Amino acid sequence: MKVAIIGVGTTKFGEHWDKSLRELAIEAGTNAIIDAKVRGSEIDSIYLGNMSAGRFIGQEHVAALVSGELGLSIPAVRVEGACASGGIALRQGILSILSGQDDIVLAGGAEKMTDLMTDGATTALMGAASQEWEAYYGLTFPSLYAMIARRHMFEFGTTREQIAKVAVKNHHNGSLNPIAQFNKEITVEEVLNSTMVADPLTLLDCSPITDGAAALILCKAELAKKYTDNPVYIIGSGQASDTLALHDRRSLTTLDATVKAAQVAYKQAGINVDDIDLAEVHDCFTIAEIVATEDLGFCKKGEGGKLLDEGATELTGRIPVNTSGGLKAVGHPVGATGVKQAIEIVLQLRGEADKRQVKDAKIGLTHNVGGSGATAVVHIFSR
């Protein structure tokens, strides 16, 4: 398979007190359309990733909202898979082109989260877990990932310092990314000493609550050169599901959905893991990046912590991970994240990642997770 990305656009990620979901989505979409040098009227469909506008701002029907604001009367579909909504929107856009129905698709994601107070946002996000059997008992997302962390430390001897290094690395990368919510470098000590949120995870282990939107213009591969000299191609797409509740899973330290989605994507792309030059993985919490690097095959199970000690996932390492700064430093507007990950890979493969640029990046991967692992979607990109 092969589908081209001919344009990308985002807003800055952060606390946009003065901007609505409508405004953020239009800003990202417009930027992508301008970047792609297409006319709005050439777009055939819109796929919009959005987890919970109904809970966050009381607005449903947000795909039509966006297409209406763009002055387009084309099919507009909201895609929801919790924090993987953006990655799935991208996949749906790809499928609609591969089906032959569409030539050019806008695949985006948007989330406006700061209109709720923290407890309200925490409650809304718990909709991604099992409402009846996790949220009912007072669980939160930090505590679900903390339980994964605790188990990972128990089974593999992963240390608290190793987990903290994810935040340190991603904050460093984020400091080089103009759209990132956090541009400040942090130390391991600062991570360990920050406010405890859900033992053993502290505030600096958690991705923040963020407003933001991101958009991609997808195009039938054969038509891409008509619009741009340097298209980036999606050559593999895999998605898999697992149980909503963490306790129902086969393992507490492996996301089977990630493993499965990656297998499908690698096979489709005709590559193996060693061909990957860089990856954007779903680090909603620091431990999630460690688990993801293992599940994607960047290292053996249980050695994700070691990967950090070795510096293998740093910008200059063997397999740079989260060069954008990840969800951790760029911020995590849940519906937009999966699309933003793809944008980072596009910028890297185009050679436009500025100070974050990974040398000779040819093949990149994105990994987007919904909930505590009930959905995973993996995409592989090449120049």
Place this chain on the structure above:
Amino acid sequence: MGYESSVPLFWRLIKPRYQLIGNKCTTCGNTFYPPKFLCPICRKEGKLEEIKLGKTGKILTFSIVRSAPTGFEKETPYPVAIIELDDGPRLTSQIVDWKEEDLQIGRKVEACFRRIYTDGKEGIINYGLKFRPI
């Protein structure tokens, strides 16, 4: 918190939540809690029967919630855990009557009946099982 103020949402799960009623597939022999509506292993060949599970189990992993969702603010910090029941199934709940040394992977616990949360001052009181170290 559970979804705001929905009485039927709470009510229809009273039995499994209060009494640890799960189910067992007579085709494959697997036991499920929370109860399933379809055996995920046998699917249409499966046959589910109600089963009352024992109250004891052990902690597989845990955390302490310090930043709580709506409805749980007054209880922080409270430990949560994934518990593997001696009868097999795993579930998520809170740990109560705990001391620091009780929060350990492998710690034996038993179910006890507690308030989970209330829908404000005027709404219903949601009860259920939490677990205490034994």
Place this chain on the structure above:
Amino acid sequence: MIGIIGYGGYIPRFRIKVEEIASVWSADAKSIKSGLNIEEKSVPSIDEDTATIAVEAALNALKMAGINPKEIGAIYVGSESHPYAVKPTSTIVGEAIGVGPEYTAADTEFACKAGTAGIQMVMGLIQGGYIKFGLAIGADTSQSKPGDALEYTAAAGGAAYILGKNGVIAEIEGTFSFSSDTPDFWRREGIEYPSHGGRFTGIPAYFKHVVSATQGLMSKLSLKESDFDYVVFHMPNGKFPLNAAKILGIDAEKLKPGLVVQRIGNTYSGSSMLGLAATLDIAKPGQRILVTSYGSGAGSDSFSIKVTDLIEEKRNKTKKIQDYIDDKEYVTYAHYTRLRRGI
């Protein structure tokens, strides 16, 4: 022969000492302790209430009774701190322990004797042949105004009794009640804490009713003080039951096993029922126990209970009251305030 076929108690783990409360109000702990004859009281956790206490006690009673909960035909939960003003605690208990749906249930309220009133109601239903087994519970998370004398005693706990005719561990030989309109302690609808009449709660209230009911029972059953091996009176504090015993000419030693108030406080509807449970925990077959509850407003229910041989094998199936008394964790007044203002 109607009797107890299983009983069980429950006391929350937290305790607060008289000294800790007294220090907050700059009161003299020593004189309070000797005046009330109490050391400490139990405090419910933030997620415990009358329903959760009643369920735990009922599960213990059920384990001892060894019956199928579906055979229980009636549940009465007595309390003055039911979690809902309207909506029964008794159906929460029924659902949690697996009774029903073919049973009758109601919550009772008669200050501290709502639990023993439930025992009488169950006795009547069994005697009338309407039900095979019935469950009566007395449980409370007692309220008291901060700074009030009640704050030193108002505690949390409860006990559950399953009655029936088969598998009896203690026969209920008879019961006698004495009631009158005596407003010594009350709480109006919508008001957080109860009010009381101070020293009026003594002679015209507690003592008059406890003594009259006890004397009435003895005369009805033609029994005298010496026929009883153990005695339990409602325990608003550690002094009143001993004084009542003195009036009735009963040896204070007979009250000792049931005098749980010194370590756990006044558990209101749970008080005399927990005292009875603690006594049953140590009584020998053939021994006779006198129990008289007291509820403000006011009334007393008196019972004569004779222990059977079955008690030896059945009572070891559950946690003893002494186990609950010993399993404790002390809290500061600040922590106590947080727990009591809970969810």
